[in-house]
Amino acid sequence: xxxxxxxxxxxxxxxxxxxxxxxxxxxxxxxxxxxxxxxxxxxxxxxxxxxxxxxxxxxxxxxxxxxxxxxxxxxxxxxxxxxxxxxxxxxxxxxxxxxxxxxxxxxxxxxxxxxxxxxxxxxxxxxxxxxxxxxxxxxxxxxxxxxxxxxxxxxxxxxxxxxxxxxxxxxxxxxxxxxxxxxxxxxxxxxxxxxxxxxxxxxxxxxxxxxxxxxxxxxxxxxxxxxxxxxxxxxxxxxxxxxxxxxxxxxxxxxxxxxxxxxxxxxxxxxxxxxxxxxxxxxxxxxx
Amino acid sequence: xxxxxxxxxxxxxxxxxxxxxxxxxxxxxxxxxxxxxxxxxxxxxxxxxxxxxxxxxxxxxxxxxxxxxxxxxxxxxxxxxxxxxxxxxxxxxxxxxxxxxxxxxxxxxxxxxxxxxxxxxxxxxxxxxxxxxxxxxxxxxxxxxxxxxxxxxxxxxx
Numbered sequence: 001x002x003x004x005x006x007x008x009x010x011x012x013x014x015x016x017x018x019x020x021x022x023x024x025x026x027x028x029x030x031x032x033x034x035x036x037x038x039x040x041x042x043x044x045x046x047x048x049x050x051x052x053x054x055x056x057x058x059x060x061x062x063x064x065x066x067x068x069x070x071x072x073x074x075x076x077x078x079x080x081x082x083x084x085x086x087x088x089x090x091x092x093x094x095x096x097x098x099x100x101x102x103x104x105x106x107x108x109x110x111x112x113x114x115x116x117x118x119x120x121x122x123x124x125x126x127x128x129x130x131x132x133x134x135x136x137x138x139x140x141x142x143x144x145x146x147x148x149x150x151x152x153x154x155x156x157x158x159x160x161x162x163x164x165x166x167x168x169x170x171x172x173x174x175x176x177x178x179x180x181x182x183x184x185x186x187x188x189x190x191x192x193x194x195x196x197x198x199x200x201x202x203x204x205x206x207x208x209x210x211x212x213x214x215x216x217x218x219x220x221x222x223x224x225x226x227x228x229x230x231x232x233x234x235x236x237x238x239x240x241x242x243x244x245x246x247x248x249x250x251x252x253x254x255x256x257x258x259x260x261x262x263x264x265x266x267x268x269x270x271x272x273x274x275x276x277x278x279x280x281x282x283x284x285x286x287x288x
Numbered sequence: 289x290x291x292x293x294x295x296x297x298x299x300x301x302x303x304x305x306x307x308x309x310x311x312x313x314x315x316x317x318x319x320x321x322x323x324x325x326x327x328x329x330x331x332x333x334x335x336x337x338x339x340x341x342x343x344x345x346x347x348x349x350x351x352x353x354x355x356x357x358x359x360x361x362x363x364x365x366x367x368x369x370x371x372x373x374x375x376x377x378x379x380x381x382x383x384x385x386x387x388x389x390x391x392x393x394x395x396x397x398x399x400x401x402x403x404x405x406x407x408x409x410x411x412x413x414x415x416x417x418x419x420x421x422x423x424x425x426x427x428x429x430x431x432x433x434x435x436x437x438x439x440x441x442x443x444x445x446x
Contacts, residue, residue, distance in 0.1 A: 006291070006308030006354055029352075036311070036350050037331045049308070053355060078344070102421020104399070105332055107344040108351065190420035191333065 001040050007050040012167070015055060016140055019163040022048050028165065029053075030074060031108040033101065034117050058167065063089070068173040071111055073166055077124070078106035090171060091285070092127035092180035092199045099123055099184045102191060112166050115151070118158050119193075121218035121261075125152075126199035127182045129215035129223055133171045139164035149215075152222035175211065178203040179285030181278045185270050187261065194218045195262040198250075198274040202282040209233040214246075214275065219254040219267050226250040229275060238283055247275040295359045297322065298366030306353040313337045315353035316363060324364040324394050328423070335422030338395040338402075339363050345402035347421075364394035367401065376439040376446075377401060386435035388426035396422050400436045408444055412437065 007026070009015040019026060027046035029035055038044045052058055058074040063085035071080065080086050081097040100106060100114070100123045114124045115135060125148070133148040140163050148169075151158050160166060174180075182199040186192035197217030203210045212233050214226040229250035236242055256267035290305045297320060304319045313330075316322045316339070325348060328336030332347045339348045340362035367375040377397050380386065387393040396419060403410060403418040410418065415436050416429075424432060 001309040001311065003307065003309045005289070006352070032352065032355075033332055033347075033350050036352070039309075040331060051352075051355065098417075101332070102335065102347075103402075103418060104335060104338055104345050104347045104421045105350070107341075107346045190417075 001036070002042065002045050004039070004046050004049045007048055008054050009050065010054045010056075012055055012138060012165070015050060015052070015165060016138060016163055018048075018050055019165065020140060022050075023162055026050055028116075030110040030113040031076060033105050033109040034113060052165075060168075065173055067170075069169075069171040071169040071171070073112035073168065074110055075112075076107055077101075077109045077111055077114065078103060080111060081106060089174045090127070090131060090180065092130060092182040092201065093124060093171070095182045096123040096127045096184065096197070096199070099190075099192075111169055115148070115169065116158065116160065116166055118152050118154075118156050118222070120155050120220065120222055121194045121197065122223065123182075123184055123194055123197060123217070125223035126197045126215035126217040127180070127201075128169070128171065129225060130180065130182075130199040130201040130213045131171050132201070132213065133169055135166050136168040136170065137161075137164045138167045143167070145170075149223075149225050154221045175203050177205065177210070177286050179282035179287070181281040181285065183274045183278050183281075185274055193261060196256075196267050196270040196274055197223075198271070198278045200275075200278040200282040202279065202286050204238070204283065204286045207237045209236055209238050212279075214250060214279075216250065216254055216271060216275075218261075219256040219271055221255070224254070226253055226275070228253045233279075238279075243276055243279050246279065247272045250275040291354050293354055293357050295356045295361055297361045298363060304353070308352060308354045310353045311349050312339070312341075312351040312353050312356050312361075313348035315356070316348060316361075319353075322363055322365050325398075326391055326394055328391065328395075333423070334392070334395075335399060335419075336392050336395040338398045338422065340398055340402050343402075343405070345399050362398065362401070364397055367397060375401070376442040377404075377436065380435040380438040380442070381432070384435040384438060385431040386427065392422060392424045392426075396424065396432055400439070403436070404440055404443060408440060410436075410440060 026048040058072040060072040229246040232246040256264045326336040328334035
């Protein structure tokens with residue numbers, strides 16, 4: 001690994017001051033499963049690596065029926081995957097977590113890191129966006145909260161300012177009569193990046209769609225809300241033909257590229273199929 | 289600048305002077321002389337470097353040595369009993385053909401140990417899910433799964 005200096009602040013203010021002082025020469029280390037790979041593969045060569053490991057309170061993970069889920073920046077994906085409230089109330093997210101890397105990776109990788117890496121294909125992002133998650137960013141001027149769907153600006157790019165740290169992820173509590181699902185489509189079952197990912201959070205009122213959020217991964221420069229597809233469904237009875245129509249709308253608003261994991265054309269077909277399947281499963285769960 | 293790092297490996301406290309840009313894997317192999325843990329891909333894909341860090345299996349290639357300050361680490365060298373008796377996992381990997389070339393074996397053993405520590409009654413599906421991050425190019429995995437199942441059974445009897 002290329003040499004770097006290691007910084008280990010013990011206070012948030014100190015960490016933010018270090019970010020201000022060193023700017024782009026400093027990279028933030030949480031779990032390290034992306035950062036250390038990128039340093040080894042010479043994609044990055046930071047002069048400083050700042051560990052968040054000694055900052056107080058960032059390993060906090062709590063669920064409350066009113067506030068929802070609060071996830072500190074150091075909470076690992078494995079801690080979330082094995083948390084009863086995550087499995088019970090956020091099954092889309094839980095599914096995405098189980099399919100991220102390996103257990104060894106998940107014991108280090110943090111959710112905050114998966115978010116800040118801003119990969120278009122990141123598994124946890126579509127379910128978090130479907131769940132209406134927001135992130136808390138701490139900078140020199142204090143804290144601000146940003147809805148996750150507004151956080152990403154391009155592959156690897158976010159609204160995070162150079163002296164800001166993502167400190168917490170907040171996921172609202174589930175509404176009654178709500179079903180959630182995430183489908184990852186890849187070439188194999190494990191250790192895989194998504195070719196297409198579709199997450200749905202659907203609230204029903206009898207047969208009618210009372211509320212819905214659909215989010216797509218790996219088919220645009222950032223994870224995206226499929227708002228046209230949502231609009232097709234909102235307020236209407238969930239007949240099969242309407243679900244098909246929504247899936248078609250999701251196809252038309254996706255903007256996939258061709259790469260080693262699949263052609264744009266293939267991804268387009270999969271958006272249609274997986275959006276329909278995710279909606280059907282979410283509906284079944286909402287009714288259960 | 290090197291930093292003084294202290295952690296416990298297989299019950300024994302180690303004090304090392306480490307560059308911050310050295311992985312825990314390199315620290316174990318090159319500084320502590322514990323070469324049982326293998327370096328395969330060095331980027332977290334293959335699982336050959338799996339060690340148990342504070343009770344949790346991790347890829348030691350993706351942990352910095354300096355991050356292990358005060359940690360408890362278990363490596364394959366710690367599996368054998370003090371009297372030299374093999375661990376039931378080692379015994380069954382040997383007996384059932386769970387190892388061929390052997391390069392992935394320390395990683396599989398440590399992942400399997402972590403799995404059984406957490407869940408003494410894993411189903412086949414749970415074992416396969418558990419070892420998804422360990423790659424073996426020789427065995428085809430079936431015998432590894434069988435060896436873990438046999439070890440689990442033995443360990444429950446003990």
